Each structure stands twice: as structure tokens, then as C-alpha cells.
Ligand code: HEM
């Protein structure tokens with residue numbers, strides 16, 4: 001190997017937490033195994049329900065409870081071990097992982113939107129649009145919802161800014177405001193579902209019912225998840241976690257919230273606007 | 281054969297300076313280690329997780345192979361033996377569907393994930409994956425998935441083949457619970473794929489050792505990186521489409537129901553939007569592994585390293601734009617047919633680039649015919665045949681003739697068996713000494729190679745003719761004139777079965793009876809490709825390297841840049 005450039009190895013250039021003398025490897029953990037096995041119980045419960053077996057509900061419940069317990073166990077173990085990691089590096093890694101996860105979430109919505117666009121594009125010329133059985137779906141409620149969610153994205157961002165400024169009180173108020181806006185949004189959504197359901201409009205009515213309920217429902221589920229996430233972050237704020245440089249879960253929760261907001265804009269401008277009679 | 285000449289361009293790896301590295305007797309790491317089974321259940325070590333993926337793949341391939349045996353028995357005796365039918369047509373279709381599902385989702389993808397998990401962190405000089413716990417979770421979630429998939433047999437599983445097209449899979453035509461079980465199994469496997477993909481992307485982005493620039497990563501890393509992006513974007517769409525199928529089945533929604541304004545064709549669109557990229561998910565890591573094997577055993581760095589990287593990325597991108605070639609005969613606008621046909625043929629170009637690059641690497645190399653290399657060379661030939669039949673199929677008029685015949689089955693198996701599976705065997709022989717410290721028998725290995733290679737061709741080559749002559753796939757019987765060719769096909773299965781059983785025996789014998797003899801550089805000559813996994817012990821310590829390796833450029837690399 002004559003054409004080899006030799007330099008002195010310099011482990012200090014490595015991630016700063018790694019040195020030859022002290023190697024940090026993550027501790028073994030049973031939590032991933034437990035969460036996976038509990039997650040495996042959930043489909044069994046649903047399958048039993050589909051097969052109309054009486055214990056289905058119980059099995060499903062057990063699965064969900066097990067998943068929640070073991071996931072919480074996993075989270076606490078992570079929070080406890082985190083300080084050993086180099087925080088700038090850990091932040092970068094976690095952010096990237098989380099953003100990639102959001103990409104895949106977007107792709108799931110992509111499948112549903114793809115379905116919607118295909119149906120809209122391929123609708124027979126001259127055939128009634130929206131198809132029979134679809135009641136008029138007002139744009140007013142979703143427009144208010146849009147306003148609420150956009151505002152909540154702003155308040156969420158402000159919460160983050162306040163934390164960076166060290167104003168924890170203001171930060172917490174903004175978090176509460178964000179969650180409240182989300183809650184109003186969900187309430188409106190539930191009201192709308194109730195009204196439409198009263199008009200005998202259901203997922204099985206026609207393809208519009210299917211797409212409408214599945215897309216808004218899946219989105220609503222994400223709003224709910226986002227709120228729980230925000231709440232966990234809020235709770236940790238109350239307990240005094242996070243400082244200016246170390247608040248990854250706050251970032252993650254707010255990205256998630258913005259993501260849910262962006263998806264909603266798509267829902268509003270394609271689904272709601274698209275199924276208006278005039279639009280076709 | 282000439283002696284390897286210094287490469288003209290930078291290669292993956294560069295030069296790795298590890299002079300302070302000494303293999304250590306006792307790990308200096310201070311982690312609590314459990315014993316026995318708990319050690320495996322709690323591990324977050326990428327190497328142990330990789331090994332578990334490989335065991336999972338091993339079980340699946342045995343199961344899937346047994347199903348193939350049932351399929352071939354039926355097709356050898358379509359009228360039964362002594363007038364007694366062997367199985368019902370319904371069972372036959374289930375076997376077909378489950379064979380494919382287990383081979384793809386249970387064998388090929390987990391096997392690639394297994395090798396990737398084991399080797400990639402080491403190749404880039406990292407101590408572990410970026411998210412070790414999530415890595416363990418991604419593996420473990422495969423277990424309930426596999427159990428659901430296997431037990432769906434008792435509930436009729438999927439009657440319509442692995443694609444489970446609507447309406448064959450809707451409540452009307454498939455009221456059995458097996459389809460729902462299959463759907464949930466796909467969901468869980470999808471979670472595994474997505475989390476695994478995130479982990480690989482972040483690991484390669486953030487965990488590379490100092491000096492390990494993007495364009496110094498070994499080709500297997502690049503291959504897994506591209507694959508991970510395909511998984512990240514494609515798998516959720518599959519999850520979405522099977523969810524739609526599920527709600528159509530249990531909530532009576534109208535996604536694929538024309539009576540409600542839905543469209544069954546959309547199932548195919550969404551399904552293939554995932555499943556065409558999925559066929560590359562099941563091939564690209566194999567490309568990467570073969571590149572490593574060919575470099576090692578021809579004593580030359582891969583010809584045109586950057587070209588290989590770009591070709592792989594190009595295949596990945598275009599892979600998302602060609603799904604319609606599975607639907608030429610299902611009905612679509614003529615201009616779309618032309619578009620999908622054209623784009624599909626376009627994929628042939630980067631594929632050709634890769635094949636020529638491997639050939640150029642071999643050219644003038646001093647080739648060592650190890651078992652691993654034989655499998656890699658076998659891959660080259662067989663995959664080329666599969667690629668050519670693929671280009672045939674990309675021609676709309678031709679495809680309309682042979683769609684859903686055994687010609688497509690022949691294509692699938694030349695690319696997936698001749699391609700993916702051969703690369704997995706090549707990688708198994710190649711990295712086995714690294715992972716276990718023991719060599720698999722080379723003498724037996726060659727016998728196994730020839731059995732599998734010959735058996736593979738005897739089985740799948742005649743399928744081209746059968747398909748062109750009009751034998752339909754997924755039917756338990758056929759016209760009498762196809763019988764003799766089908767007997768040949770089934771006898772090929774027996775050859776492969778013998779090879780497979782010998783391989784299983786060899787693996788167990790080696791693990792149980794042989795002593796650890798493999799040195800760091802188990803195959804010798806690593807100075808050519810300079811990948812890091814050969815610079816640590818076989819098997820590596822828990823923390824892979826005592827010092828984080830630092831990768832410095834080769835002299836000529838700086839000359840040429
Ligand atoms: C040059 C590259 C390739 C081209 C042009 C090509 C083209 C095609 C076309 C047009 C079809 C549709 C045939 C039909 O159903 O009528 C097809 C089917 C298929 N191809 Fe390829 N292909 C290529 C490479 C691959 C690779 C690398 C794999 C996987 C490793 C693969 C796996 C499959 C599978 C599994 C099917 C059948 C799916 C099914 O219907 O069950 N192909 N290919």
C-alpha cells in the first residue's frame with residue numbers, strides 16, 4: 001500500500017461522546033419486545049370483533065392497555081438515559097428521524113388523496129356530482145376550522161419562541177391555547193359529523209361518504225394524537241423539564257402539529273371544495 | 281489473469297487508518313448483559329438484531345419453500361394420483377398467495393434487513409444504528425406479523441394470490457377472515473419496514489465515522505439507503521390501500537365498489553404504486569451485496585463506483601413512475617400505456633449500467649471462485665435473463681398476450697430467485713465467517729450452488745414457453761399438452777430442494793461443530809476494497825471498534841480531484 005496517506009488517528013474528531021477509553025453503548029431493554037408483542041394483540045382483538053366473538057372487545061382493550069403501559073415504560077427509560085448523549089448530535093438525529101416519520105405519514109394521506117383525485121378526475125361527464133345521497137356539505141364550518149388550526153399553528157410556534165426566550169409562563173399559556181384551539185376544532189368536526197349523520201350520510205352511503213369520513217376521520221385522529229403529544233410536552237414543562245437547548249419533544253410535537261395543519265389545508269381545498277356541486 | 285492494478289478513481293472506503301486497533305479479549309463496554317434467551321429479547325445491538333432478522337428469514341424461506349413444493353406437486357399431478365385429487369382449487373390458490381407473501385415479506389425483505397443491520401453500521405464505522413431500541417422494535421413487530429400471516433391459513437387466507445386484487449378480496453368474493461388477518465399482517469410488516477427505513481437513513485446520514493464521506497460509503501450502504509427511501513415513501517401507500525380494503529370489508533365503504541361510485545381499478549393503481557417500488561426494495565440491496573462480493577473475489581474495486589451510485593438512485597426514482605406496467609391489460613388510457621411502457625424500458629438503462637459495471641470489474645480481475653462468488657456470478661447471468669424478459673413485458677402488445685401467464689411467473693423468478701435470492705446466498709457465504717467466526721463448507725457450497733443453479737433453470741426456464749403457449753398462472757390445472765413441460769418444471773424443484781436442505785444442514789453443522797477460525801479479513805485482500813467490517817474481529821466485539829476509525833483519502837483520490 002504505497003499510495004496510502006497516513007494521518008494520525010484522532011478519535012476526538014468522532015462524535016464527542018465516544019472515546020476509546022469510555023465507550024457508550026445503549027443498555028439492553030425489554031421494552032421494544034414488550035411493545036411489539038402487545039401491538040400484536042390489537043389486531044387479534046379486532047379480528048375477534050370482526051368474527052363477532054364476544055371476547056373481542058376485551059382482547060382489544062388488553063392489547064391497547066398493554067401497548068400504552070409498555071410504551072410509557074419505553075419513554076421513561078429513554079428520558080432517563082438521555083443526558084449521557086451529546087445533545088447537539090442527539091437533537092440532529094432525533095429531528096431527522098422524526099421528520100422522516102412525518103414523510104411516511106404524509107404518504108399514507110397520499111394514498112387517500114390519490115384515491116380522491118382519481119375519483120374526481122374519472123367521474124363520468126354528465127353524471128350527477130356529487131353522487132346521489134350526498135347532502136350539501138357547507139363550507140362554513142370547515143372554514144372556521146381552517147382558521148382555528150392555522151391560528152393554533154401560530155400559537156404553537158409562539159410557545160416555542162417563548163421557551164427560547166426563557167419565558168416559561170408565556171410558553172405554557174401558548175401551549176394551553178394551542179390545545180384549546182385543537183379541542184374546539186375537534187368539537188366542530190364532531191358536530192359536523194353529527195349533523196351529516198342525521199341526514200343519513202354515512203361512510204357506506206357512497207364513495208363521497210367513504211372518502212369524506214375516512215379522510216376527515218383519519219385527520220381528526222391525527223389532531224387528537226397531536227393534542228395528546230402537546231399535552232405530554234406541557235406536562236413536562238410543568239415538571240420543569242426542557243431548557244433553551246434541550247427540548248426536542250417540544251420541537252417534535254410542534255412539527256407534528258404543523259403537519260396536521262398542512263394536511264387539513266389539503267383536506268379543505270380538495271375534499272371540501274371538491275365535493276361542492278359548483279366545483280365540477 | 282493479470283494482477284490487480286491501482287484503481288483510476290476513488291472507491292468506496294478510501295483508506296482506513298486503524299493502526300491503533302487491536303482486537304480485544306474482553307469488551308470494555310460497561311453494559312449490563314443478560315444471559316440466555318433474555319439476552320436476545322432485550323438486545324439493542326445491531327449485530328444481534330441482524331442475526332435475528334436472518335433467522336426469521338430462514339424460517340420463512342423454509343415455510344415458503346414447503347408451500348412451493350405443494351404447488352409443484354399439484355401441478356405435476358393436476359388430475360390427482362390414482363384418480364384422487366391432491367388438493368382443492370381453493371387450497372391451491374391459498375398456497376400460491378402465501379408462498380409469494382412469505383417469500384417476499386418474510387424472506388427477502390427481512391434477509392436484506394438482516395445483512396444491512398449487521399454490516400452497515402460497521403461499514404460506516406459506527407457503534408450501532410441511530411435508534412437501537414427502535415431497531416429492536418422493528419424486528420420484533422415482524423414476529424406477530426408472521427404469526428398472523430401463517431395462522432391465516434386456518435381461515436382461508438388470501439384466495440386471490442399475493443396481490444389480493446379487489447374485488448377478489450372483497451367481502452362478496454372472499455368472506456373469510458383470512459383476508460383480514462393478511463391485512464393486519466401487512467400492516468405490522470409495514471410498520472417494521474418504515475421504522476427500519478428511518479433508522480437506516482438516519483444512521484447513514486449522521487453516524488458515519490470521521491472522513492467517511494458520502495462517496496466513500498461502500499456500495500451496499502448506498503443500495504440500502506436508496507431502498508430505505510423507497511420503503512419510506514412506498515410502504516405507507518400499501519398500508520393505506522389495504523386499510524381501504526379492510527374498511528370496504530368490515531364497514532361496507534365504497535373505495536373499490538363501483539355500485540357506490542368507487543373503482544376496483546384503483547386498488548391496482550395504489551397497490552402497484554407500492555409494489556413496483558417494492559420489487560426494487562427486494563432487489564437493490566442485493567445489487568449492493570453483490571458489488572461487495574465481486575470486488576472481493578475479483579481483486580478489483582468496482583468499476584465506475586459513482587456511476588453505480590447514480591444508477592441505483594435513478595432506478596429508485598424511476599421505480600415510482602412505472603407501476604402501470606402491471607396493469608396494461610386492466611384498462612387505462614392509451615397514452616398512459618405508452619408512457620408506462622416507455623418509462624419501464626427506461627429502467628433497463630441504469631440496470632444495464634450496473635451489469636456492465638460488474639462485468640468490467642470482473643474483466644482482468646484475478647477471480648477466485650469461492651461459493652459466494654459463484655452465487656454472485658450466477659446472479660449476473662440469471663438476473664440478466666430476468667431483465668430481458670422484463671423488457672419484453674414492457675412492450676404493451678406483448679404483455680397483453682402473456683399477462684397472467686407463466687411467462688410472468690418466469691420473469692418474476694428470474695429476477696427474484698435468480699436475482700434477489702442468489703445475492704442473499706452469496707452474502708450468506710460471504711459474511712458468515714464475519715458473523716460467526718466460522719466458514720461454511722466451500723466444497724459442499726459448490727455442490728449446493730450447482731444444485732440450486734441447475735434446479736432454478738430447470739424449474740423456471742420452461743415457464744417462458746408455457747406462458748407463451750398460454751398456460752395461465754394461479755390455476756390449479758392446465759391443458760393436457762402442457763403436462764410434460766410441467767413435469768420438468770416440478771423435477772427442477774426437487775433439485776433446488778436438495779440444494780436447500782444441504783444448505784440448511786451446512787449452516788447448522790458449521791454453527792454447532794466447527795471452531796472459530798476466521799481472521800479479521802476472512803477472505804483476504806481487503807486492501808482492495810477497504811471496507812471496515814473486515815478490519816475488526818470475526819465476530820466483532822459489541823462496540824465494533826475500540827477506536828472510532830478515521831478514514832483518510834487515498835493518495836490518488838487527492839490527485840484526481
Ligand atoms: C429491467 C427491469 C425490469 C422490467 C423492464 C420489468 C418489467 C415488468 C413488467 C412489464 C411486468 C408486468 C407483467 C405482467 O403482469 O403482465 C413485471 C412483473 C413483475 N416483475 Fe418485473 N421488470 C423488471 C425487473 C424486475 C425486478 C428487478 C423485479 C424484482 C426483483 C421484478 C419483479 C416483478 C414481479 C414480482 C412481477 C409480477 C408481479 C405479479 O403480477 O405478481 N421485476 N415486470
Ligand SMILES: [Cu+2]
Pocket residue numbers: 555556559602603605606
Ligand atoms: Cu413492476
